[in-house]
Amino acid sequence: MIQDYLILSVILFSLGILGVFSRRNVFAVFMSIELMLNAANLAFLAFSRLHESMDGHVLAMMVMAVAAAEAALALAVVILLHKHKGKLDTNVFSVLKG
């Protein structure tokens, strides 16, 4: 049934939000965001199957491209922060405060 796929998508998205909420490790937060993107992809593909049109497939491809760009930039920032501060805590990002 198509609803089961959508329910699974909701569960995975909620787990991603919980990961962003409860973790202070930069990598865990980043991978939780990837998990949320994947849950959105699953919902796109389930709706695409429901309507039997392929627009959802194209959108899923674009989400993948955005995730790849985001991964490259976010990991570069994490490496720079680790080099300067030697920490992996998200509190390190409070240096951006004005």
Added chain:
Amino acid sequence: MFAEGLFIAFSALSVLGALGLVLFRHPMNGAMSLIVTMISLAGLYALLSAKLIFVLQLIVYAGAIMSLILFIIMFLNIQDSDLPEEKGRFYYLLGGLVAIIPIAAFLIKLVKGIPATETTIVGNGFGGVKEVGLVLFQDWLLPFEIVSILLLVALVGAVVLAGKRRMIK
């Protein structure tokens, strides 16, 4: 019947992987369980007869992005003492659960109103490379070009971030 068994197996694996990502302390264990989630999601895409996205999920997500993350985790050589303390994370987890469960329950209730459709495999090349490519280059040409500009911006940004030390000197 066989497809339903596959769906149950893949969905259980993906939820277990996501739970591991949230609960494991070391990011290496979290990345490994995220790879389990990615691969089982690829199986679910195949069950939804999205052939091209199934292959792309395996190559781009489980292959490229996750190996990039694993490479960075190994490159930084994280010891247990480098990790943040995260003492109150179970309290944050409980608070997050209290906030999330009503929203998730509402969404699940909403989803159940959708007319029930069997997810049998669709024929006529649905989700194949040629068909998705035709849709991509006919109806979605402008968003495709915008994504290419986004990738260019990410490339330039990565070069700027990598060359920052020399610019300061």
